[in-house]
Amino acid sequence: MSMTTKETNPMAVAGPALVLLGLAVFPAVAPHFGLDYYTGFVMRMLIVMLIATSLNYLMGYGGMVALGHAGFVGVGAYALVAMTEAGVTNAWALWGGAMLAAAVAALLIGAVSLRTKGVYFIMITLAFAQMLYYLAVSLRVYGGDDGYNLYSRPVLGFGLDAADDATLYWVVLAVCAACFLFFHRSVGSRFGQALVGIRDNESRMMALGYPVFLLKLQAFVIAAAVAGLGGALMVTQNSFISPSSMHWSQSAVLIVIVVLGGLGHRWGGVIGAAVWVSLEETLRMSTEYWHWPLGALLITIILFAPEGLGALFHRSPAGKGEGRGGIFYLLRRSA
Amino acid sequence: MDSIFIIEQLINGIGYGLMLFLLAAGLTLVFGVMDTMNLAHGTLFMFGAYIAATVHEASHSFLAAVLCGVLVTMLIGALLEVTLMRRLYKRNHLNQVVATFGVILLADDFVKWMWGASPIMASTPAALAGPVQLLPDLPYPSYRLLILVAGVVAALALYVVVNHTRLGMLVRAGASDRPMAELMGVRVQSVFTLVFVIGAALAGVAGALMGPLTSVQIGMGEGILIPALVVIVIGGIGSVRGSFVAAMLVGVVDTAGRAFVPPLLREVMAPALAADVGPALAGIAMYVLMAVVLCFKPGGLFPARG
Amino acid sequence: MTLFSTRGLVKQFGSLRATDDVSIEVAPNEVHALIGPNGAGKSTLVNLISGMLPADGGSIVLDGVDLTGMPPHKRVRAGLSRCFQVTNLFKKATVLSNLMLAVQSHRGSSFLPLGRRDGEAELIERAVALAGRVGLGSELDRIAGSLPHGAQRQLDVALALAANPKLLLLDEPMAGMGPDESARMVELIQLLRRDMAILLIEHDMDAVFRLADRISVLVYGKVLASGNAEQIKSHPEVQAVYLGSEVEA
Numbered sequence: 001m002s003m004t005t006k007e008t009n010p011m012a013v014a015g016p017a018l019v020l021l022g023l024a025v026f027p028a029v030a031p032h033f034g035l036d037y038y039t040g041f042v043m044r045m046l047i048v049m050l051i052a053t054s055l056n057y058l059m060g061y062g063g064m065v066a067l068g069h070a071g072f073v074g075v076g077a078y079a080l081v082a083m084t085e086a087g088v089t090n091a092w093a094l095w096g097g098a099m100l101a102a103a104v105a106a107l108l109i110g111a112v113s114l115r116t117k118g119v120y121f122i123m124i125t126l127a128f129a130q131m132l133y134y135l136a137v138s139l140r141v142y143g144g145d146d147g148y149n150l151y152s153r154p155v156l157g158f159g160l161d162a163a164d165d166a167t168l169y170w171v172v173l174a175v176c177a178a179c180f181l182f183f184h185r186s187v188g189s190r191f192g193q194a195l196v197g198i199r200d201n202e203s204r205m206m207a208l209g210y211p212v213f214l215l216k217l218q219a220f221v222i223a224a225a226v227a228g229l230g231g232a233l234m235v236t237q238n239s240f241i242s243p244s245s246m247h248w249s250q251s252a253v254l255i256v257i258v259v260l261g262g263l264g265h266r267w268g269g270v271i272g273a274a275v276w277v278s279l280e281e282t283l284r285m286s287t288e289y290w291h292w293p294l295g296a297l298l299i300t301i302i303l304f305a306p307e308g309l310g311a312l313f314h315r316s317p318a319g320k321g322e323g324r325g326g327i328f329y330l331l332r333r334s335a
Numbered sequence: 336m337d338s339i340f341i342i343e344q345l346i347n348g349i350g351y352g353l354m355l356f357l358l359a360a361g362l363t364l365v366f367g368v369m370d371t372m373n374l375a376h377g378t379l380f381m382f383g384a385y386i387a388a389t390v391h392e393a394s395h396s397f398l399a400a401v402l403c404g405v406l407v408t409m410l411i412g413a414l415l416e417v418t419l420m421r422r423l424y425k426r427n428h429l430n431q432v433v434a435t436f437g438v439i440l441l442a443d444d445f446v447k448w449m450w451g452a453s454p455i456m457a458s459t460p461a462a463l464a465g466p467v468q469l470l471p472d473l474p475y476p477s478y479r480l481l482i483l484v485a486g487v488v489a490a491l492a493l494y495v496v497v498n499h500t501r502l503g504m505l506v507r508a509g510a511s512d513r514p515m516a517e518l519m520g521v522r523v524q525s526v527f528t529l530v531f532v533i534g535a536a537l538a539g540v541a542g543a544l545m546g547p548l549t550s551v552q553i554g555m556g557e558g559i560l561i562p563a564l565v566v567i568v569i570g571g572i573g574s575v576r577g578s579f580v581a582a583m584l585v586g587v588v589d590t591a592g593r594a595f596v597p598p599l600l601r602e603v604m605a606p607a608l609a610a611d612v613g614p615a616l617a618g619i620a621m622y623v624l625m626a627v628v629l630c631f632k633p634g635g636l637f638p639a640r641g
Numbered sequence: 642m643t644l645f646s647t648r649g650l651v652k653q654f655g656s657l658r659a660t661d662d663v664s665i666e667v668a669p670n671e672v673h674a675l676i677g678p679n680g681a682g683k684s685t686l687v688n689l690i691s692g693m694l695p696a697d698g699g700s701i702v703l704d705g706v707d708l709t710g711m712p713p714h715k716r717v718r719a720g721l722s723r724c725f726q727v728t729n730l731f732k733k734a735t736v737l738s739n740l741m742l743a744v745q746s747h748r749g750s751s752f753l754p755l756g757r758r759d760g761e762a763e764l765i766e767r768a769v770a771l772a773g774r775v776g777l778g779s780e781l782d783r784i785a786g787s788l789p790h791g792a793q794r795q796l797d798v799a800l801a802l803a804a805n806p807k808l809l810l811l812d813e814p815m816a817g818m819g820p821d822e823s824a825r826m827v828e829l830i831q832l833l834r835r836d837m838a839i840l841l842i843e844h845d846m847d848a849v850f851r852l853a854d855r856i857s858v859l860v861y862g863k864v865l866a867s868g869n870a871e872q873i874k875s876h877p878e879v880q881a882v883y884l885g886s887e888v889e890a
Binding site: 115 | 366372419422423426428429430432433434436437438439440441442443444445447448452557561564565568572607611612614615616618619622623625626629630633634635
């Protein structure tokens with residue numbers, strides 16, 4: 001549970017740094033290889049990584065399996081749309097406002113939902129997300145079912161041109177990196193340690209005098225705020241949002257991404273989103289039947305590496321005991 | 336809005352509720368006995384609908400269609416249990432959710448390959464095409480009436496099995512006290528398989544019967560899975576009785592929401608606004624019901640386990 | 642002088658009255674033992690006092706503060722700390738992490754999402770001191786779940802001590818222990834009573850008679866008798882329903 005283990009493996013620091021460097025130079029290099037299209041694709045992937053990481057924080061460290069995370073993504077996206085309609089053009093103000101809107105929604109929804117546990121919690125978060133979905137459908141001013149088109153990208157300021165994909169890409173990368181760092185640091189903080197304690201043994205935490213409900217609510221709100229930011233970034237990139245991105249199946253896909261990448265693994269959301277979004281993209285382009293390989297992958301992962309892809313690289317930092325699953329486990333078992 | 340319309344909609348709601356119950360019963364049994372979340376339950380419903388529609392088209396016998404639909408769905412259920420589900424019983428719910436989500440993806444592509452991507456026609460049997468005069472002023476489609484009767488019969492059969500057989504005793508024991516059931520159950524594994532196949536059969540019945548009323552298409556399973564999950568949660572997971580009560584509630588609330596809310600809103604607000612808000616409120620009705628129930632009873636109406 | 646008291650505590654489960662008009666008192670630095678046959682309602686009473694279950698009637702007061710209706714974590718803050726009948730630890734974490742988590746709860750805010758908790762010297766210091774107090778000073782880096790049963794119970798007590806409680810609620814601390822381990826726990830409780838009052842629920846009669854200043858006997862949710870060891874041993878009704886041969890031995 002404790003995060004005291006020092007990073008002795010240089011790969012643990014060098015790996016992410018290399019990936020970050022690669023991501024940073026990508027938009028500069030891509031045009032030389034005719035890969036311009038992929039700047040937008042990688043940007044979308046980054047945003048999904050951000051949203052998945054926020055869900056991993058909630059599920060993996062907080063032990064709260066929420067099947068309504070896409071609802072908060074939608075709240076952030078629609079908040080940005082509403083503020084744009086009201087005349088706000090500054091991207092930072094819009095993104096901040098989107099986070100705030102998602103946080104307020106999460107505060108209200110969490111205050112009710114966190115009274116329940118387990119499957120009941122899964123279902124009540126689903127219920128609230130569906131309510132948000134139908135609310136979006138009924139908002140005719142923002143396009144209702146058909147969705148809403150943003151006519152111009154928000155203004156970044158600081159001499160940055162949001163209309164340029166590469167510029168926006170770098171800003172998104174910086175925002176995502178900052179959020180990853182926040183989540184990463186947060187796990188070792190007082191709050192993170194209390195959260196993991198609640199995940200592992202809620203009754204004991206209560207008996208130790210922790211305000212368990214409020215701590216869970218704070219985690220719920222933080223995760224939702226970042227999901228809302230993800231939604232806002234998504235609209236900024238696409239200039240489009242529709243209620244379908246709030247549908248429950250989107251929330252299910254987010255859960256799938258987190259489990260695929262490694263629940264409670266530091267890079268779980270990142271790895272899961274990278275694998276899922278890339279596979280979806282390539283499969284969709286190459287075959288009409290692009291669902292079944294994803295289905296087969298999920299079943300395989302659950303049967304043979306239930307701790308997710310992240311655990312194949314190294315041990316879960318959340319320290320969920322002996323790693324049953326993962327490649328080391330498979331090797332040991334077959335040896 | 337006259338009283339005949341209201342009565343008709345209430346009967347529709349009960350019919351929908353009964354179909355929901357057939358699905359929810361399987362879900363809640365699998366949950367109660369095996370402690371397993373099975374998202375692919377809607378997939379079994381879809382197979383029931385597709386197979387019944389195909390057999391009906393080929394044989395022109397509705398009875399044969401329903402029988403085939405149910406039997407093949409049971410076979411698919413057995414196959415699913417033996418190859419995958421039994422490996423998941425000891426896993427946590429999250430693993431079960433993700434793996435069975437994988438099954439949905441596999442099955443949807445299989446159906447697309449087998450029957451094509453567009454919806455297929457499922458016709459009502461010719462003999463039941465006309466209406467029945469329920470009340471002097473209330474003609475009611477005879478096919479819907481058949482569904483009502485079939486739903487009641489299936490629910491009664493399930494009631495007898497759960498309350499008056501040895502299997503049912505194991506099921507009830509399993510839902511309230513699993514270690515005890517494991518002690519009692521000599522062949523736990525075969526009881527599990529049997530329970531899963533019974534759940535598949537109920538889903539198959541619902542699919543075969545619902546096919547002619549809805550469109551038979553990919554995604555129909557997921558469309559009905561969510562209301563069925565809402566039902567088992569409101570009823571209290573693991574409780575068949577709770578599922579029945581909740582299914583009736585959800586069936587009536589959902590149908591009533593769609594039928595009554597838009598016209599009522601038109602009376603009190605501007606038509607344009609009513610046209611926006613009406614469908615949204617109707618869609619939300621069952622979720623509001625669930626949220627309210629869980630707010631006051633976090634374990635559902637009939638919590639099977641403490 | 643009374644530190645802690647319950648007045649007319651009631652809990653109803655359906656038709657069963659699990660706790661029936663229970664009034665008990667604990668004086669400062671007193672060890673008050675609660676005994677009773679299985680099903681007498683001891684666990685229910687513990688849960689009522691610690692706030693895990695809401696009471697249907699009656700009141701709970703600690704040091705002049707009314708705890709009735711307070712959520713569990715606030716009771717801990719008010720000075721009422723508990724141990725569990727079934728050892729309740731963070732089994733996959735080290736002894737030190739367990740204790741740091743316990744200490745953190747009572748030192749500063751737990752809502753800060755930044756800053757490295759494990760670098761806080763004061764937390765470590767206090768956690769180490771707690772370990773020493775219950776005799777686990779040399780086991781700091783052991784994984785809690787891998788400790789022997791007796792040591793796990795000692796850790797359980799240490800977690801409860803982090804709150805600096807005025808009243809410590811010990812729910813069968815000797816359960817499942819061998820004679821050596823029991824003796825060590827008795828010693829520990831003797832040590833702790835210098836600093837706090839203790840409400841002890843226990844089956845081990847030897848331990849109860851050695852430790853308790855006062856004993857209350859709970860039968861069918863009611864307090865049947867209350868008094869010192871001699872009074873309880875000689876109480877005819879208590880002998881009839883509960884102690885019987887054990888006392889003779």
